[in-house]
Amino acid sequence: MSDPLPFLAGGGRAAAMIRARDWSTHPLGPPETWPEALRTALSLVLNSPESLILAWGPDLHFFFNETYIPLLGPRLDWAMGERFDRVWADGWEQAKPIIEDAFAGRSRRFVDLPWTLGTDRGEAETWWTFSYSRVLDGEGRTAGLFILTNETTAQVSAARRLRESEAIARENIERVQLALAAGAIIGTWFWDLPNDRFTVDEAFARSFGLDPALGREGLSLEQVIETVHPDDRAGLIAAIDAVVIRGGAYAHQYRTRRADGQYYWLEANGRVDHAPDGTPLSFPGVLIDVNERRAVEAERDRATTMLRALTETLEQQVAARTAELMRAEEALRQSQKMEAVGQLTGGLAHDFNNLLAGISGALELMQTRIGQGRFEDVERYRVAAQGAARRAAALTHRLLAFSRRQTLDPRPTDVNHLVAGMEELIRRTVGPAIEIAVDGAPDLWTVLVDPPQLENALLNLCLNARDAMPDGGR
Structure with a gap:
């Protein structure tokens, strides 16, 4: 049985969408009735390996080939045969003047034109290279448009990233050159790990008394480590071995012998890059002069230690002085008490004499009465003597309570x-x-x-x- 729509042959999924659609109510009618010009133009579009669109008739009914399908995103299920201004409603204002020029015979081509569209990746900023050209029918009238289109978002993004990377590289080169001129960076190195080739720039070589030509040709790591202070070599080798194994950033400080024969502190900063299988590939880096910084840090540490010692001594001195003042204050309070006791003594001496005289007199009278056999007054004299003794005891108790030290x-x-x-x-x-x-x-x-x-x-x-x-x- 012959194909009633032979012009769709070779159109793949796009042709299948045309066959599957119900065209009975469509302005173009069933495909069997389409004019020869439309059939021919559509066959050309469907069989092209390029991403092509055919916009047909005054309403610009939208047809596309299989290569164009990924660009439609959420529109794919309903776009075939729809009006252009509905399919690309979000880009119609930008496309309309271009289409009008094409219908007027002014075909145009655009390269990397930015367009914000809804694609199969969602709404995003995209870039396109496309051209619009008109399709004439058998009588020379404009019947539609061929639109050759390719999304160039990936290429434009890659070019943009490349430009940004180049700009950063230029800035870094300028920074390195400024740092070299200022003496902050001693030099740079590059270690080709698979070939064990260690190359250095001229500044690096001259700083360590090496032949610059030899630095360009390649040194052995042993030649470089030979200038490291003996006390720092083991630590440096361990740090290098560790970063080569793990990859990534590297930073280590150590002392090296410079061209003047003196040892200086420097910091090596670099990065080890690995291949996808984990093989170490390269180890570039720079040497930074940190000798002055280390000296400042050492002086800071010394000052901090002295300040800490002074603070601790000051605290001890304050504590000792405080204790001394407290003892002096306590002694002053006690001396004030004793001064008061001394003042009391003069006032109390007469009272004690009177009390003792009363006690003594009462006892003598008791002795006389007992000797005379007159016992009736003895009790009265005893009570008088006891009362005087109690009053004396009370005065003594108050004096002792006042004068004693107590918490x-x-x-x-x-x-x-x-x-x-x-x-x-x-x-x-x-x-x-x-x-x-x-x-x-x-x-x-x-x-x-x-x-x-x-x-x-x-x-x-x-x-x-x-x-x-x-x-x-x-």
Whole structure:
């Protein structure tokens, strides 16, 4: 059975889409009725290896070949035969003036034209190279357009990345040249690992007293390591072995002997590149002079150590001085107590004499009465003697409590009661020229205080007040 649509032969998936579509209500009608010009143009498009579009008729009905399919993205299922302005609605404003020029006979070609479109990769910025040319029917009228199109996004992106990479490379070269001129970079090296060929630039060679020509031809790693300080060689070799195995960035500081015979600190910075199978390929890098930086760091560390030592000594000195001041303060408080005790002694001596005289007199009277056999008065004299002894003991107890050293022992205290108990002691201490008046506040709360310390403070205040009134007062 013959094919009713032979012009679709060789069209692949695109031709299958034409056969599968229902054209009964389409403005172009069934494919069997299409004009010969359309059939011929469409056969050319379907069999082209290039990415081609045929836009037919005044409504620009959209036909495409199999090569064009990946460019349609989400439009693929419904684009065949649809109007151009619907298929590429997001690019119609940009395409419309180009199409109008083509219909007017002004065919044009565009290279790497940017276009933001929805593709099979989603909406993205894309680039295209395409040309528009008109298709004439048998009578010379413009019946449609051939559009040869190729997406060049990958090429444009690659070219852009290349330009950016070249710009970065130029900047890096300028930086290296400036660093070399300033003396920050001693030199550069390149180590071809598979061939074990170690080449250096002229600056590198001259810094180490090497022949620049030999540096270009290639040195052995042993020749380079020969200039490394003996104490740093083992560490350098271990660092090199490690980075060659693992690949990636490399940085290591060590001392080397320069052309003047002196050892200087430098830092080697480089990178080891591996092949996809893990084989080490290359090891480029630069040598940076860090001798001055190391000297500054050493001086900083020395200053930090000295400051730390000074701080620790200062803390010890402050602690010792504080302890000394506390001891002096305690001694001062005790001396103030003893001064008060000395002042009390003079005032209390007379009282003790009177109390002792009373005790002695009572005992003598008791002896006389007992000798006379008069026992009825003995009890009265005994009570008088005991009362005098108790009063003497109370004065002695207060004097000892005031003068002894003791730690703080705060406890709830009735201040009115404490002051009342101190009144007699204070009166005798300040002397008869000073009038003492005690005015205790009613309903006074108890306070948390060390009673002996409060008594000491109260007595010192009274003594200071007495000394401020040499002519007496109240």
